[in-house]
Amino acid sequence: MHTLRYYERIGFIAPVNRAIIGHRRYTDADLEWIGFLKKLRTTGMPIAKMKEFVELTRRGDGAVVERRALLEEHDRAVERAIEELSENRGTNLQKYGATASHHIVRPRTKTRQWAGRCSRWSRTSPHYW
Numbered sequence: 001m002h003t004l005r006y007y008e009r010i011g012f013i014a015p016v017n018r019a020i021i022g023h024r025r026y027t028d029a030d031l032e033w034i035g036f037l038k039k040l041r042t043t044g045m046p047i048a049k050m051k052e053f054v055e056l057t058r059r060g061d062g063a064v065v066e067r068r069a070l071l072e073e074h075d076r077a078v079e080r081a082i083e084e085l086s087e088n089r090g091t092n093l094q095k096y097g098a099t100a101s102h103h104i105v106r107p108r109t110k111t112r113q114w115a116g117r118c119s120r121w122s123r124t125s126p127h128y129w
Contacts, residue, residue, distance in 0.1 A: 004024070004034070007037060010051070011054065012037055012051070012054050013033070013037075016030060037054075043074070043078050044077065049070065052070060053067060053070055
């Protein structure tokens with residue numbers, strides 16, 4: 001809800017009709033636009049670039065080339081992010097594979113000696129391990 005208010009306040013969403021009691025009444029077109037904006041944001045597009053895209057959209061068909069270029073640029077950034085995440089995931093999985101076969105022995109601390117005697121340090125507590 002806060003995102004919708006924010007998007008309306010900064011001009012990403014045109015002011016919408018309201019019910020008598022003040023609830024916003026979005027049209028199907030509004031919901032489709034909001035869904036698209038959400039996808040842009042979820043894929044990491046900065047607000048400044050989103051604002052540029054919204055302004056280009058409002059200019060109509062005369063800005064199709066610029067809109068397409070902006071979306072292609074964003075798509076390349078998303079592809080780079082996916083590649084980086086995939087590489088990092090691979091490294092994490094390799095590290096996990098190397099340590100999964102070895103039991104990690106942690107030094108016993110004075111606090112852990114009291115585990116089982118104190119409810120705060122039970123075996124199910126994440127503090128225990």
